[in-house]
Amino acid sequence: MPTEILMPALSPTMEEGKLAKWLKSVGDNVAPGDVIAEIETDKATMEVEAVDEGTLGKILVEEGTEGVPVNAPIAVLLGEGESESDIGAAAAPTPEKAPASESSAPAAAADGPKPTGSLSADAPRPPAAPRSGPAPAEMPDDQPAEPDVPAGTEMKQITVREALRDAMAEEMRADGDVFLMGEEVAEYQGAYKVSQGLLEEFGARRVVDTPITEHGFAGLGVGAAMAGLKPIVEFMTFNFAMQAIDQIINSAAKTHYMSGGFIKSQIVFRGPNGAAARVAAQHSQDFASWYAHVPGHRVIQPYSAMDAKGLLKAAIRDPNPVIFLENEILYGQTFEVPAEMDFVLPIGKAKVEKTGRDVTIVSFGIGMTYAMKAAAELAQMGIDAEVVNLRTIRPLDIDTVIKSVQKTNRCVTVEEAFPTCSISSEIGYQLMEKAFDFLDAPVLRVTGKDVPMPYAANLEKLALPSVAEVIDAVKAVTYRT
């Protein structure tokens, strides 16, 4: 029986990849460990090694094909005594060719064979899960209350990952004091490919690979900032920034005040934050409320590519330390951004992503994917939800939330973090303090559960918020059943 070679998953969040190159041809003998092909994921180019021995009987996916779903057969290996005639026709489902961009990745994956078996690390986040798919595209009828750009601005579709890279590249071109440092940012092109191409353009002086030494390089970055440079310090994930949090808080955030305003630290700490997929408790935590607790710096958590581009550029230009909390799941999602180069969003300003009358859903970062999806489903039920994307966590734009609640009289908050002392807690308190008379129901929060993130697929799904929970909360505050 010929053996199918399947498209492997090479990272916990990979759903599809590009078959970049075949290194073996039909008829070649293959031994275990031989590199047979190269595939490109959204993070890196990887080699595919043969697991079994045999002869390459047929190539099912030509090189250059993009959007090959994980676990789709890509070739057939013939054992001893077998020939091409042994290959069944059913073994060759041609994967759908995705558009050149990564935009509809989850959709393409949904149409292809469902990943099964041990390679499908994405199992808890199947294509149907709330977070996958660019939510705004599903609600073309909803116009933002205040558009970020004037009507008629030429727009383009890019991923959050590209938006972050473009923001850094543009600011580095504009200001020679801006540089990027972190683990694997240069030669590896970024652990999550965010810094792709920057080394080539700016050289090793300004795109600096560090040793794995978070406490040390965070402090080094702050020292360089005190001396007048404008570092962008990338943490491979913010989980590792706990090693460095003394320098982030005690040195970066506090020195301006302690020096009577004479020493500034113009520094951005950025990187993926929050849960990715199936990486368990130590690698799955949202630190928004940790940093938001402390005065002396800004805390930003972007949702869309628009947020990522406009706010990262603003963060790099801001004379204060900025904690810029990205999300790995969002990196590959595509949104519209202005095609013009210099697009900057204001720090400290929330955005009404969808207007509505019946309830205010407040969220930020990846929480927005639940919020937007819930709003779409609620619309089907006749509940018109307004969705506020906070964008900046500190300073918190509570005025925009209050203005919305004054209209809707009801509020539900959504975030992936733990509930205790969360951003939701803060919003609930401030609404009680500043908009008490406008509330017709208690503020409800939909958060991650108060447990360390479990590994098992079913438990992880339970630990995270869901669209259903958001809908239930909205029904509760609008007194619908």
Add this chain to the structure above:
Amino acid sequence: MAVEAKAKETGGGETGTQFTVDDYRRAYEDMLLIRRFEEKAGQLYGMGLIGGFCHLYIGQEAVVVGAQMAMQEGDQVITGYRDHGHMLATGMDAKGVMAELTGRASGYSKGKGGSMHMFSVEKNFYGGHGIVGAQVSLGTGIAFANRYRENGAVALTYFGDGASNQGQVYESFNMAKLWSLPVVYMIENNKYGMGTSIDRASANTDLSQRGASFGIPGEQVDGMHVETMRDAVARALEHARSGKGPYILEMLTYRYRGHSMSDPAKYRTRDEVNEYRQKRDPIDHVRDILISQHGVKEDAIKAIDKRVRDTVNTAAEFAQSEPEPDPSELWTDVVR
């Protein structure tokens, strides 16, 4: 005592130029200013005019004064919380430092930082840091900026024997050597990390060799002699400035006072302290040389003493008469 024997071997200015009578005069006055300033600070602390933590530098004066004499324009200094001596050595104004200690608006940090948090960009002094060891990474970052800008400056990064056991010190050593950063690590070994003697805290007490696994050269220096200090720092600066990367100096020194003002100092004997005070005092040493070798008259010495005392008294009066920060200052300087 083996450590001290080694210090005598290495100390003594192989590359040093002549320490002239003017050098001795300057060293005497600069060290005495620190001594008298710290004594006054201790006095004001006892009167309740200085609050919180107050770590005095008395006994270690030769370290910063000798180093300063070797530095070039543009070289930076960063240190931990025992920082008043470093500030005065860089030329920061005694009035502004003392007014910060008393929490007044005219202090270097407008009264918001206190003893451990003062800065002067003008004098290339980058603090004043309260978390043990944090300044080592920060100083390495200043050196990174020097190399980035190719400005020829070296960052003198001071820390104590206690801080030398912090993990980020070695993270910094690694990066500094990896990238050949222009930094001199100045380990002030005063034998005690708070109340714990170095023998009880460090597996290997030769701190000058703490960079060995990174290939960073280091030497022990007699930190009680200002001439030795100046020469050693000159050698280290030359090394760092020439592109060879970091250099470690371990200064063998001693603090006469407790760790902070609230230290009962039960961990060492009065005899030990007196041994240093009476036989190895860095200021007495210079005073003796001025008089016995250079024939400087007692009157001339007394004139310096008076000048220093006047400066310190003026600073103390200033620090007590200046107003506290305006209440509105509570909300300023949080972010820019």
